[in-house]
Amino acid sequence: MGTVFSIDVRAGVSVAALDDVVRWLHWVDGTFSTYQPGSVVSRLSRGELTPDECPAEVREVLALVREASAATDGYFTDAPHGFLDPTGLVKGWAIERASDLLAAAGSTAHSVNGGGDVQLVGSVSADGPRRPWRVGIAHPLRPRRLIAVISAEDAAVATSGTAERGQHIVDPHRGAPPEGLAAVTVVGPRLAWVDVAATAAFAMGPERGMAWVEAQADLEALAVTATGHTRQTSGFARWGTLT
Numbered sequence: 001m002g003t004v005f006s007i008d009v010r011a012g013v014s015v016a017a018l019d020d021v022v023r024w025l026h027w028v029d030g031t032f033s034t035y036q037p038g039s040v041v042s043r044l045s046r047g048e049l050t051p052d053e054c055p056a057e058v059r060e061v062l063a064l065v066r067e068a069s070a071a072t073d074g075y076f077t078d079a080p081h082g083f084l085d086p087t088g089l090v091k092g093w094a095i096e097r098a099s100d101l102l103a104a105a106g107s108t109a110h111s112v113n114g115g116g117d118v119q120l121v122g123s124v125s126a127d128g129p130r131r132p133w134r135v136g137i138a139h140p141l142r143p144r145r146l147i148a149v150i151s152a153e154d155a156a157v158a159t160s161g162t163a164e165r166g167q168h169i170v171d172p173h174r175g176a177p178p179e180g181l182a183a184v185t186v187v188g189p190r191l192a193w194v195d196v197a198a199t200a201a202f203a204m205g206p207e208r209g210m211a212w213v214e215a216q217a218d219l220e221a222l223a224v225t226a227t228g229h230t231r232q233t234s235g236f237a238r239w240g241t242l243t
Contacts, residue, residue: 001029001091003115009102010109010124017105021098021112028094031058034085045084061086061093064192072200072212077172092158092195095119099191117158119191137240140183141228148185148222150240156191160184160198161224171203178205182226187239188219197221206231 005025007018033039040058043049051059065078065086078086091114099112099119109122111133123130132151139147140161150157160169161183171178186198197219201209206223213221213233220236230242 001025001033001087001094001114002035003091005095005115006111006113007098007102008111008113009107010122012106012108013102013110014105017102017107020105021101024098024101025094025114028057028090031055032061032087032090034083034087041084041086061090064093065089068193068196068200072196072204074172075203076196076200080170080172088199089192089196091115092117092156093192096156096191117156117191117195119156120152121154123153137185137222140224146243147183147224147230148240148242150185150187152187152239155187155189155239156194157185157187158191158195158198159186160202169199169202171205178203180206180226181209181223182228183224184209184213185222185240186213186219187221187236188216194219 007021030036031040034041036042040049040054044054051062068076068089076088078084080088095112095114095117096119099121102110103121112119118135120133124133125131132153135150135157136146137148137150137159139145169177181202184198184202186194186201188194197213197216201213201221204212206225210221210223210231210233213219220233220239222236222240223231
């Protein structure tokens with residue numbers, strides 16, 4: 001998926017279970033890649049396959065993308081650059097599914113991190129006093145600095161912005177990158193939806209994006225504007241603190 005994944009398991013999982021998770025992530029990469037011409041998504045985009053001829057997971061993701069588009073007034077789309085590209089949802093969905101595989105294998109405390117988007121289960125201390133996981137949020141305008149730290153158990157964190165890949169998110173209603181934001185970080189229960197929300201809120205811009213997150217149940221957000229100012233939803237402080 002063009003990024004680094006890390007898995008931190010604190011208890012209850014065999015090496016074989018970890019191998020299964022890694023194989024799953026490689027399968028997702030090979031199936032949904034828009035860069036590999038032989039991937040299922042690339043073939044689907046060219047019309048060489050129909051959705052019914054695709055694996056069930058592809059049909060599941062396409063259905064989730066349609067739901068996300070409806071829930072975000074079209075700011076999240078499966079064709080942000082004019083061709084089929086569900087990868088805005090796939091990474092969060094894949095990380096969430098990887099976490100579920102670990103939980104099914106017996107893990108009660110783990111973190112799965114893909115390029116800074118994280119699904120957290122349990123706490124850092126699998127035994128003894130519970131301590132929440134801590135996730136540092138990179139400052140989008142100041143390299144090697146943090147803008148905030150999230151402390152959470154059983155939660156997901158996703159960030160969309162310009163720091164790693166430049167201005168790559170498009171407002172589909174205007175056909176151009178949104179203005180006024182450098183990054184949006186969203187916290188909530190499950191990463192597939194949290195990842196969608198971060199992308200959609202960034203595409204909406206600072207005013208509409210933060211108002212939209214505020215209206216969503218179980219989601220909170222921190223936005224960093226293009227000038228370096230921060231904005232938070234009303235409940236963000238229970239998850240994170242600015243540095």
